Amino acid sequence: MKNKILVTGGAGYIGTHTCIALHEAGYEIVVYDNLSNSSREAINRVSNLIGQPIEFIKGDIRDAEAMRNVFSSHHFFGVIHFAGLKAVGESVAKPLLYYNNNVSGTITLLEIMAEYGVKNLVFSSSATVYGDPETLPIDENSKRSCTNPYGQSKLAVEYILEDLTVSDNSWSLIALRYFNPVGAHSSGQIGEDPNDVPNNLMPYISQVAVGKLDKLNIFGNDYPTVDGTGVRDFIHVTDLAQGHVAALNYLEGQINTGKRDSVGFLPINLGTGKGTSVLELVTAFSKVSGQPIPYKFAERRAGDIASCYASADKAKNLLDWQAKLSITDMCQDSWRWQRMNPNGYYIK
Numbered sequence: 001m002k003n004k005i006l007v008t009g010g011a012g013y014i015g016t017h018t019c020i021a022l023h024e025a026g027y028e029i030v031v032y033d034n035l036s037n038s039s040r041e042a043i044n045r046v047s048n049l050i051g052q053p054i055e056f057i058k059g060d061i062r063d064a065e066a067m068r069n070v071f072s073s074h075h076f077f078g079v080i081h082f083a084g085l086k087a088v089g090e091s092v093a094k095p096l097l098y099y100n101n102n103v104s105g106t107i108t109l110l111e112i113m114a115e116y117g118v119k120n121l122v123f124s125s126s127a128t129v130y131g132d133p134e135t136l137p138i139d140e141n142s143k144r145s146c147t148n149p150y151g152q153s154k155l156a157v158e159y160i161l162e163d164l165t166v167s168d169n170s171w172s173l174i175a176l177r178y179f180n181p182v183g184a185h186s187s188g189q190i191g192e193d194p195n196d197v198p199n200n201l202m203p204y205i206s207q208v209a210v211g212k213l214d215k216l217n218i219f220g221n222d223y224p225t226v227d228g229t230g231v232r233d234f235i236h237v238t239d240l241a242q243g244h245v246a247a248l249n250y251l252e253g254q255i256n257t258g259k260r261d262s263v264g265f266l267p268i269n270l271g272t273g274k275g276t277s278v279l280e281l282v283t284a285f286s287k288v289s290g291q292p293i294p295y296k297f298a299e300r301r302a303g304d305i306a307s308c309y310a311s312a313d314k315a316k317n318l319l320d321w322q323a324k325l326s327i328t329d330m331c332q333d334s335w336r337w338q339r340m341n342p343n344g345y346y347i348k
């Protein structure tokens with residue numbers, strides 16, 4: 001058995017897939033989640049998939065006492081920190097909720113980690129911190145800027161992590177900047193379970209394919225892209241999960257070879273390096289599912305950018321990680337999850 005890892009937000013979409021990858025890589029895991037955007041059923045399914053119960057603690061990262069209880073009863077090598085709210089529109093309507101949950105919550109987590117001498121962290125950042133990129137592909141040194149409270153909360157946490165490593169170089173903090181996570185576990189047992197009507201493209205397409213929604217609105221067909229629709233770097237959630245295992249392996253490697261001080265604050269993109277347009281994704285999904293995906297062109301969505309895709313070189317060079325799964329795999333697995341679970345996990 002390898003080191004023990006605390007997974008905050010481990011009941012969520014990316015967290016559940018990462019728990020499986022961590023278990024397969026031999027890590028012992030403890031999941032801490034307040035279930036504000038997830039369900040116990042997700043944890044049950046992860047337990048079934050790995051063939052043993054997961055240690056799950058229901059709690060909030062802003063609750064210092066509850067966190068102290070967790071840290072005092074376990075010896076963690078580090079934390080993978082997924083816990084956070086992620087809906088851009090909601091963040092505009094409720095900025096205080098987002099800053100409180102995502103920024104204050106992370107500060108509380110870091111304070112408790114410091115108390116218990118746990119100084120290794122992998123943080124869920126986002127390509128959203130690059131705002132409207134000046135050049136493509138986007139590398140980690142690109143300018144950071146955000147236009148909505150969700151993005152600002154990710155950026156604020158990145159600055160906090162950076163300052164922390166300046167104050168004390170025994171912290172090793174990796175910020176993984178995810179591009180557009182899609183897809184589901186190949187078993188069809190776990191996947192993305194949006195509340196209400198999805199905001200993001202892939203769950204919207206899946207719900208049109210399964211007949212829950214009538215048609216897709218494609219936001220803008222006059223962007224300077226291959227076919228006028230937006231271009232994104234879609235990455236399979238299973239590849240993303242492996243990226244977290246690679247990040248932990250990297251941290252362990254640095255620490256075991258006496259190079260802890262060299263990690264500091266390390267931002268790394270997790271993307272495929274390839275852009276796919278909205279129309280290309282719709283066509284791929286329709287082909288894989290055998291279902292028509294009716295769509296109409298609509299106005300551009302406020303805050304959207306034309307194109308966004310990663311330079312994935314740093315992850316390859318430092319972490320020895322690269323995405324393996326294709327757009328077809330992403331569509332196949334999203335479709336399987338949607339078909340097998342037309343109402344998501346049911347139990348909220």
Ligand code: NAD
Pocket residue numbers: 008009010011012013014015032033034035036037038059060061062081082083084085086101105124125126127178179180181
């Ligand atoms: P998710 O909502 O499915 O998972 C987040 C989990 O955190 C949920 O289970 C939720 O209940 C939990 N949580 C939220 N606030 C909490 C709190 N205060 N205390 C304890 N638990 C709390 O989202 P996801 O898609 O799995 O995203 C995971 C992380 O990755 C988030 O931080 C998100 O901002 C970031 N991210 C996601 C995407 C994406 O497209 N999904 C892209 C970039 C970054």
Ligand code: UD1
Pocket residue numbers: 086088089126127128150151180181199200201202204216217218219220229230231232278301302303304
């Ligand atoms: C969005 C968020 C981003 C967040 C990411 C992952 C915005 C502006 N950005 O990114 O901060 O990190 O989700 O949660 O909300 N599209 C349609 N029709 C739809 C839905 C989407 O045409 O019904 C298009 C969009 O215009 C875009 C592309 O599909 O061109 C991808 O959209 P989406 O899946 O929402 O991801 P992002 O906008 O890249």
